[in-house]
Amino acid sequence: MTNAIYLEVNTSKEDYQSSKIMKLPLESLIIYCIYVHCNPEDMILNFVYTSTKLSQESVALQDENLIVINEKDVPWQIMCTYPVVMFNDTILAGLCAVARHICKFITRPHSLYEHEEGLLGFRKSCLQAPNEASIWTKFCEVDIIRTVKEMFSTASLDKVPKNLVRFENHLRKPVRMHNVYKIAREINKGVLKVSEADAEKTPVKEEDKNDKNRVPKSRKWKSNTKKDIDIDCTTKIKDLNISHQYAEGPFVTLADLVLFPSYHIIVQFFGGSFESLFPYSYKWYKNLLNTLELKSLVDKISKLEIKNTIMECNAIPETEDVSLYKCDPKRHNPKKRLFTKEDDIIKALSLLQNDMELNVDDNKLDCNINWADVPDGANPTAGHLPDERVLRKSQQLENLALAVLSVAQDGDIIVDFCSGSGHLGILVAHLLPNCTIILLENKEQSLLRARKRVHEMGMKNVLFFQCNLDFFVGNFDIGIALHACGIASDLVLDKCLHAKAKFVLCPCCYGSLHATDRLAYPRSYKFSNLPINQYLCIGHAADQTHNDHPLTVRGAKCMAIIDSDRGHLAQEFGYTVTLTRLKPLSCTPKNNLLIGVPS
Structure with a gap:
């Protein structure tokens, strides 16, 4: 079984062998520390020397037993930014995805300070959601x-x-976690101890350290909750007084391990002023330092060479006084919602010039896939979708698969971006057995479902990439995406343009377009004179494409406008672009099909 981690370093194999000191980026340091703490079973840790210039933010680490390899020795499937895991036919990239993978192979005994389900917490969900969401x-x-x-x-x-x-x-804010009321009731009834001092005095027996299957003892909690409070769902969360002993509440989780190396460096930067500036952060930091199970991690980090920075001013900037929980009610502000008004749409459309819109061509692809010959794993009729969606999904897949067949060649590497559970990519892999298909998806459960189906079919031409779009940096020949939401369609388009790859895109969720640090709207020079507010207004109107709706025709026009902007951008990169529509149109309201072939 292949189970290997690849981390970027700035020290060559020869230099490391002579000095036993390694320069590495912060992301590599964090994964290294998590690896040391978890001591995962049957997992190889490789440090990859890259020829990139030594960055200022690199840190020095002293360890005598590390494996350093050159980039040429890295498997070709590692087509992502580091850190990366290669687990059989699956590539995982991104700090949190790699960290979560390590935790699944942990050999360290269960800690009294952890959730009963381990470092990944309730339902193994810690840091599972991608950073975009x-x-x-x-x-x-x-x-x-x-x-x-x-x-x-x-x-x-x-x-x-x-x-x-x-x-x-x-x-400083109240803890928001699953079953917070149940936990508070257990503390209130005395089922869970509340003395932190008692927890620190509780020794871990030597036989417990070596027993992976031991039943964890009752955890020690610290809480100011009074025993006589009657706790029910009407009690305000702030009155439960369950404090943030750790980053996500009363348990040590993977999030603490991810944050700890960064904060260890930050504390060194600030020196003695850190505690006075950030008393709650310092308390959290000390709680981790005093956790017995983290001592090996602390010992490794203590060998870092920390650069001195002069603090000229301790001014505290203004920031939103909310927690980092997405469910924090203070975060919701109806005044910040964007509403599209009819007059704004009319004004935005009036700014368009005649030559800005691409022609929407007739779809000339013959729908001739014989679904009876398609195996169950690649067939929507096999029970992978609700009955009411099977016909429409089959029509959508047929349109995109035939478009891919029209531009593909034997030996092509085809990436199904935002693949979900792999309906499109697996079908293409079946139809093009001489091509390599990569299913790229950041949601773990969706990719696991796709992987199971592929393995049951015995397919050998499919690879799985669990990562965000921006982590994928490999070369490929065709990029495809069915209903990649909002800006994801533009991120896929950019990947294809910079790889000089063909693309087959069916965009979705035009109303969620927004400018980011990676994307600017409008996309093309042809649309550059259209103000961003008017552009986004057209995007909102493009989502008004429901069946039997008086604004459906205008919604389709607005969809074509946004996709024309994307098409013009591709033309500026030397592509021949075709804008057409899926058939029948009833298979989905978002039925535009954008096909691009580099000259």
Whole structure:
């Protein structure tokens, strides 16, 4: 069984062998520390020396037993930014995805401070949501790491980084977790102990350390909850007084391990002023330091060479006074919602010029797939979808699969971006057995369902990538996406353009388009004079495509406008672009089909 981790380092194999000191990026350090703490079974840790210039935010780590390899020795399937895991036919990329994978092979005994289901918490869901959808995952995987790198890259700080304030606010707020009332009742009844001092005095017997299957003892909790409070669902969460001993509440979770190396560096940056500036963060940090099971992790991090940064000012920036929980009620502000008004749509459409819209061509692809010959794993009729969706889904898949067949060649690498449970990609893999199909999806459960179906069919030309779009950096020949929501369609298009790959796209959710640090709207030079507000207004109107609706015709026109902008962008990259529609149109309201072939 292949189960290997690949981390980027800036020290060559020869230099490491002579010095036993390694320079590595922060993401590699975090995964290394989690690996040391979990001590996963049958998992190989490889450090990959890259020829990229040594970055300022690299840190030095001293360890005598690490494996360093060159990039040429990395399997070709590793087509993602590090850190990466290769687990048989599945590639996992991204800090949180790799960290979660390590936890599934943990050999360290269960800690008294962990949730009964382990470091991944209730239903193994800790840091499961991708950073595009989860404020908390984004903070752990992107925001705090960006803050540390910014601190590395500057000689002095004139104000406290905003993300440190956000985490401090989070720790001050009430704990929001599954079964919070049940936990509070157990504390109230004395079922769970509340003395932190007792917890620190509780030794772990040597036989328990070696017994992986032992039943965990009652956890020790710290809470100010009074025993005489009658707790029910009407009690306000803030009155439960369950404090943030750790990042997600009263349990040590994977999130603590992900955040700890960054905060260890941050504490060194601030020195003695950190406790006065961030008392709750410092308490959390000390709680982790005092957790017996983290001592090996602390010992490794203590060998870091921390760069000194001069703190010129301790000014605290203003930030939203909310927790990092997405469900925090203070986060919802109806005033920030965007409503599309009829006059705005009319005004936006009036700004269009005659040559801006692409012609919507007739779909000339002959729908000739014999579904009776398609095996169950690649066939929507096999029970993988509700009955009412089977016909429409079959029609959607047939349109895109035939478009791929019209541009594919033997030996092509085809990436099904945002593949979900693999309906499109698996069908294409069946129809093109001489091509390699990559199913790329950031949702673990969806990809597992696809993997199960492929294995049951015995297919050998499919690989699985669990990662965000931006982590994939490999070369490929065709990119496909069926109903990649909102900006995901544009991210897929950009991947194809920069790889000079053909694309077959059926976009979706035009109303959720928004400018990001990676995307600017409008996309093309042809549309560049259209103001962003009017452009997004047209995007909102493009979602008005429901059946038997008076605005359906205008909605279809607005869809064509947004996709024309995408098509013009591809033409600027030298592509021949065709904009057509799925047939029959009734198979989905979002029925545009954008096909591009590089010249």
